[in-house]
Amino acid sequence: MSMYLLLIAAAMLYAIQFIFNQKFQQSRGDGCDSALMFQMNVAIVGGCLMLILNHFHIKVTLFSGIMAMLYAVDIILYIYFSMKAFANANLSVYSIFAMLGGMILPMIYGIVFCDEGVTVAKVISCVLITLSLMLTFVKASSSKRCVGYYLAVFICNGMMAVISKIHQSNAAQCTDSRSFVAMTYAFVFCIALVWYGVRNRKMVLLMPKEFALSSGYAVCNGLAEMFCLIALTKLPASVQYPMITGGVILFSTVVSAVMEKHRSLKSICSAVIALIASIVIIF
Numbered sequence: 001m002s003m004y005l006l007l008i009a010a011a012m013l014y015a016i017q018f019i020f021n022q023k024f025q026q027s028r029g030d031g032c033d034s035a036l037m038f039q040m041n042v043a044i045v046g047g048c049l050m051l052i053l054n055h056f057h058i059k060v061t062l063f064s065g066i067m068a069m070l071y072a073v074d075i076i077l078y079i080y081f082s083m084k085a086f087a088n089a090n091l092s093v094y095s096i097f098a099m100l101g102g103m104i105l106p107m108i109y110g111i112v113f114c115d116e117g118v119t120v121a122k123v124i125s126c127v128l129i130t131l132s133l134m135l136t137f138v139k140a141s142s143s144k145r146c147v148g149y150y151l152a153v154f155i156c157n158g159m160m161a162v163i164s165k166i167h168q169s170n171a172a173q174c175t176d177s178r179s180f181v182a183m184t185y186a187f188v189f190c191i192a193l194v195w196y197g198v199r200n201r202k203m204v205l206l207m208p209k210e211f212a213l214s215s216g217y218a219v220c221n222g223l224a225e226m227f228c229l230i231a232l233t234k235l236p237a238s239v240q241y242p243m244i245t246g247g248v249i250l251f252s253t254v255v256s257a258v259m260e261k262h263r264s265l266k267s268i269c270s271a272v273i274a275l276i277a278s279i280v281i282i283f
Contacts, residue, residue, distance in 0.1 A: 003231045004282060007240060010227040011247025015255050017220035024213040028206075035079055036196040038214050041206060043189035045218035050182035050226070063173035064180050071163045072187030076195070078156035085149040096133045097150040098157045103129060103245040105158025106165055110237035114169065117238075121281050125242045128277035132249055135270040161241050168232040177229035181222060239281055246278035 021038075028034045051058065085094045103126065110116040167174050174180065196203070206214065231240055253271035 003234045004243075006227040006231045007235075007243050008247060010224040010231075011244050012251045013220040013224035013227075014244070014248045015251035017217045017224070018252065019255060019259065020213045020217035020220065024210060024217070027210055027213065032083060033196065033199060033204075035083055036192045036199075037204070037206060038217075039076075039079060039192045040189055040196065041211060041214040042218040042221065043185040043192065045215045046222035047182050047185035047189070049219060049222045050178045050185070053226075054176070054178040054182070058179045058182050059175045060179065060183065061173055061175050063170060064167065064175040065183060067163055067167040067174070068180055068183035069187050071160060071167075071184045072191055074156055074159050074163065075184075075188055076191050078153065078160070081149050081152040081156060085146065085153060092137050093146075093150060094153060095136065097154040099133055099245050099248070100130065101154035101156070101158035102161055103158075103241050105155070106161035106237040106241045109162045109165060114165070114236065116236040122238055122242065125246070125277045125281035128273050128280065129242055129246050129249070132246070132270045132273040132277065135266045135273070136249075161237065164229055165232055165237045168229055171233075177226050180229060181225050184225075185222075242281050243278050246274040246281075249274035250278070 024038055025034070028038070082094070082098075107122070107126070111118055167180060168177075175183075228240070228244065250271045253267050253274075256267065
């Protein structure tokens with residue numbers, strides 16, 4: 001039961017982190033430089049948080065270092081394709097592809113490579129979550145090239161979960177969850193710094209408000225990632241990620257209702273279906 005509580009907390013933190021991201025974009029803009037600066041600060045604050053939680057001791061293994069580097073590259077690619085999608089695509093379709101990727105790819109990996117098996121509960125849960133996501137669809141025009149961005153976002157978001165599962169499944173070679181998250185943040189910072197330097201050749205400091213917003217995101221994201229990694233040591237990926245996806249939909253709807261006073265019938269139905277899907281997969 002404690003692992004399920006960690007997943008509930010992670011889903012809640014993932015939903016809350018969107019507030020900080022949205023507020024940062026409203027203050028700084030959503031361009032490439034803004035996104036890179038955001039990620040650099042998130043990496044610094046998130047890495048420091050993991051250091052504190054691990055009593056300033058980071059255990060490094062070659063396997064975990066390789067996995068952390070792959071995870072960091074995947075994060076940067078996800079950010080890049082997300083920025084392209086934000087500029088050209090239908091954002092409701094983008095969100096559907098991102099969340100389905102985060103659910104379907106790790107589920108397939110768990111079933112095919114980890115012998116987790118297909119159950120009626122898993123199938124019902126995935127169908128319900130897909131239905132829940134479809135209710136968030138908003139029709140809008142988008143170019144044909146956006147299909148490529150959708151697929152890239154689908155793959156990149158899903159691969160984050162797959163890499164996490166691969167790392168946590170190799171207990172003899174992997175490090176602890178806090179050290180892995182800290183290493184990932186270190187690689188994210190280095191990649192974002194080089195990318196930003198190539199584009200600008202000088203650094204611009206964040207305003208105090210922007211620093212606070214990106215730091216809030218870092219705390220939520222870092223803790224959520226850590227909780228998911230811990231849960232993966234006990235729970236199958238084919239159960240964990242549908243539950244996370246359903247939880248994020250539910251809590252995002254709640255956050256949106258509180259922050260924006262927006263309570264459409266479709267969003268309420270979507271949240272209720274997501275809640276049912278998350279409960280079904282536990283049993």
